[in-house]
Amino acid sequence: MKKFKIIVLMIMALSLFVVGCSSSDEGSSEDGKVELVAWAWNVNVGALEDAMTMYQEENPNISIKVEDIGRSDVYDKLSTGLAAGGVGLPDIVLVEDDRIQSYLEAFPKGFANLSELGFDQHKQNFPNFKNELASLNDSYYAMPFDAGPGGMFYRRSIFNEAGVDVDSIETWDDFFEAGKEIKEKTGVYAMSLDKFKDDPTFRMMLNQLGIFYFDEAGNIDLTHPKAVQAMEMIKKFGEADLIKDVDGWNGTVSATVDGSTAAIPFGAWYYGTIIDQAKDTAGDWGVFLLPAFEEGGNRASNLGGSSFMVLEASKKKQAAYEFMEFFTTESDVQIMAMKDYGLFPSLSSAYEADIFTEEIEFFGNQPIWKLFADEMADVETPYFTKDFSIGLDEAIKAQASVFNGEDPATALQESANRLADRTERELNQY
């Protein structure tokens, strides 16, 4: 019996040791210094660190450790940490706008209610669609950060060679004719798209048309006549062989660099990639707004953008909130993020800065930031809902079927039906 007790004690001791490994030190240390931990990726990391340097002038006791762990790893670690009840999480996390609602729905107790901490006073400084994406039941759970006003990034030399005047392109039909002209004269595709694995162009078109996968009530809207119209337009480009099929992000970037596509429809953040990867083509770039579906129609759209969330489980919630409030609502910080990292602000007071009227040499002296800033006010809210990932999955499938020959209306109907099954949402009938 005694031996048995010893064994039990040993196992208990060892398991205590194992459990002990997982709990980390919390709170501020005795000398009043606070170190915040944030998870972010890519250029956002540098922006956070530089902003902290600015913040430290007034708050010398605060510092930040930004863990740069790639976008998908942030999500995987965040999901598992929240599912485990808030273990091993940072104080601050960067989340893309299209994911905010799904995190809030899946983990309603996981994130700090920022309205309770006083974020409501900044409401009028952000565009409407950003506010809607960052809140749930009229409370903020995320602080709006960058946005991705949509545009066509195009190569001036290719358009000139084909004799196409950018200013004459107002509708998608105009762009289709221009694309044929370009293909004929230069052999270059009009646009690039990862035909079978992603649908950014379709999403921007939906946003332009004022609809999305879901409507405001959360019903499925993929069968909306305007969605069919958008998909038919994409099919038209595909059938005329004007779309270069690229493989993932790398494929898109290499098509951008090697000039095999005349234009790339993307969010403003693509500026950073172009100036970084296509250095040899400086001065040859330009931007025009996405063409409208009918003359005089809406040309404003948005693709991507992200916001910062504070974790409810954080022991340094107040300090984290105060720093992030500084980060997201201070014009100087946003202008720094824009200038140094190409992160387009959604904070409207930032647009008064000089950089928004500057002519950009890389883009043939076009004041592209003015174009994007003016666009922001007209962007409609895309209703991502908590089921955005499933909606995206089904929309991509519809697009793949269309490129494999199916009729757009049928493909969207099939996807919408599956989406209704998977999400138990109502399907709008037209």
Added chain:
Amino acid sequence: MKNKAYVPYFFIAPAVILFSVFMLYPILYSFVMSFQTSVGGIMEFNGIENYKRLFSDEIFLKALKNTFILLIIQVPIMIFLALVLANLLNSSILKFKGLFRVTFFLPAVTSLVAYSIIFSIMLMNDGVINQVLMSLGFGAIPWLSDPFWAKASLVLAITWRWCGYNMIIFLAALQNIPDQLYEAADIDGASRFRQFFSITIPQLKPVILFSAVLSTIGTLQLFDEPYTLTEGGPSDETLTIGMYLYQTGFRYFDFGYASTIAYVIVILVAIMTYFQFKIAGDSE
């Protein structure tokens, strides 16, 4: 030194504890989760609803179908190819055996993701394979975007990766077949083909069974190749159960249903293995 009975337990304790924490606990907990669903962020029991949902879930059924198509086509091709290669490498007239052995085995030690990415680059629309085909006067094949060719690409990739691995297992087993059997067959005038089918294969039966079971399990859990090569597309035509499990859990946060799918894989593996033993196995 007196032998104390608890000493062995002390030595196995670390392994047992680590196993319990990182294997046993997740296994048991995911079984519990397979009967739960998330209601407002809290896991609640919902009986066998998750299991019922499987049968009406079009995408799950499609993933199941895809997985079985891959299984039925890929595993026999690979096992047969591995057998033939092993037999050739075992033949006494072949030179540079070591070189060939290493060449065929090399794919098995390359990183899964690295090889998948290389395959995806080679199979792209304007990738090297299509360029060769076009220079030979054939049309380009939509390797990754056509429902049929996307599956074929997966079969190709998986076979390339795992054939050498199975070949090495067979090669080891071949060397244990006594030479007398072949000598006797030679004297009786049996052809090489006859020897292959009447001596080699029956003698290798337990090893072939072992390889088939391992490959079946591997294919049922297939994830990396479709994830990097096709992302399950076009339109779910290459979605496997393993990928659907990942998507459900980590992309759609439906951990309960994902656990249900995991247990379905377990059940399938058990059933398949049982039948393989039943059909091909000996009483042992």
